[in-house]
Amino acid sequence: MTTHRVAKDVSSLELADYQRAVRVLLRNPLITDAYPDRGSLPLVRRWADQLRTDLHETLGYRLVTTANTARLLRVQDELDVTRPARTRTDRPFDRRRYAYLVLTLATLGRSGTQIALSELAESVGADATRVDGLGLDTENKPHRDAFVDAVAWLEARGALALADGSAADWANNPDRAEALYDIDREIVFALYRPSRVLQHLRSVTALLGSDHGFAQGQETQRKAAARRARRLVLERPVVYYADASESIRGQLRHASLAEDLERLTGQSVERRAEGVAIIDTSGRLSDVRFPSGGTPSQAALLLSARIARHVAEDAPPRLPAPTAAERDEAVAARIDAGLPVRGVLGELSEPEPTRPQATAETAAYPFVTDAWLGSAMKELNDAYGAAFAVAWRGDPGRLLREAVDLLASLRLVAKVEGGVLALPLLARYRGTTAEVRPRRKAATLFDIEDVS
Secondary structure (H helix, E strand, C coil): CCCCCCCCCCCCCHHHHHHHHHHHHHHEEEEEECCCCCCCCHHHCCCCHHHHHHHHHHHCCCEECCCCCEEEEECCCCCCCCCCEEEECECCCCHHHHHHHHHHHHHHHHHEEEEEEHHHHHHHHHCCCCCCCCCCCCHHHHHHHHHHHHHHHHHHCEEEEEEEHHHHHHHHHHCCEEEEEEEEEHHHHHHCCCCCCHCCCCCCEEEHHCEEECCEEEEEEEHHHHHHHHHHHHHHHCCHHCCCCCHHHHHCCCCHHHHHHHHHCCCCCECCEEEEEEEEECCCCCCCCCCCCHHHHHHHHHHHHHHHHHHHHHCEEEECCCCCHHHHHHHHHHCCCCCCCHHHHHHHHHCCCCCCCCCCCCCCCEEEHHHHHHHHHHHHHHHHHCCCCCCHHHHHHHHHHHHHHHHHHHHCCEEECEEEEHHHHHHCCCCCEECCCCCCCCCCCCEEEECC
């Protein structure tokens, strides 16, 4: 049996530069001349051959490069709602914006080299009327805003380049304003690379990685399990042993996993009794930094310390956490509820692939009630509200929801009916303290120190 060695042909002097290319590509699966910046595409192209080999052998990912793009085609093992597309004001896309984004890509794929925004809206609107409950009414301001958000997302990645006019002016008054865009068809086609014919699918789960029922030898299965274990550690904030199947648990505990990922990314892999996590000391691998600036993140950090102390001192009751399969099932049900069944070709629909069911260990975690969380957030607001942004200070309920959502996305807590479960990684922040410094007239200073 031969074992692949990560970065085999990279010298020790160049390893840091290669690892920087890996981190850039993992964080930005589409890279163009200008996105995410001018230096990323030359960096990735320099290491393209080694990246292509390592990412495939280690993770099962495929790197596709063209003259002006680099596209990383990932394998999706589970449904993830923690990394949505976002508007330029950092608001997550809703269903309408996602639908307009895909329909806009479809229109651009059959367009020439330029298109007016009103023409693009007309074409997308014609397609949108075929989807029950969607539509695109250019007389409707929320519809125009959602459409312009989708266009702006494509513009940020270089698929569209504004040649004249203003999309914001068109959104405010489409009768008196217009915008003209140049279309980069290479980027359009790099962006939209579906792995399945969507009209043949009856569930979003068909887009997830699977063995498709093929018979596999023992060595092939071991290699597939090793790749999936590496992907989980790379893609999740933390992987708990209790949340993985027996075959994956074995791979998570294997010494080669940490060695491969550390040499690939340049980040350290931390293994504890409960699970495994990559520690992103560079701040350039994770798409969400924690702790970070902003009131929701600050409140989430303070709340995590309160929860950890409550668990240690009050020993609340323990409840089992939802398994990965149960989480996927719940998310799939929400997504499938919006599937335009009228567009699915029943006679050509693909059967859902056979996916191995994880036999997870039974694990129970401390249960923290919604009432306790609400009381804790009120106390935090009273103690540190002077350091919170004004928009959040008067709405502790909304701040609590945002803080809990952030903690859940980081797998520090698991949301359940009536409260949350405190997961093991939360203990990392049990010694967090905060100091509110005197406020300046133009800014709020909020310093957080982790003394754990």
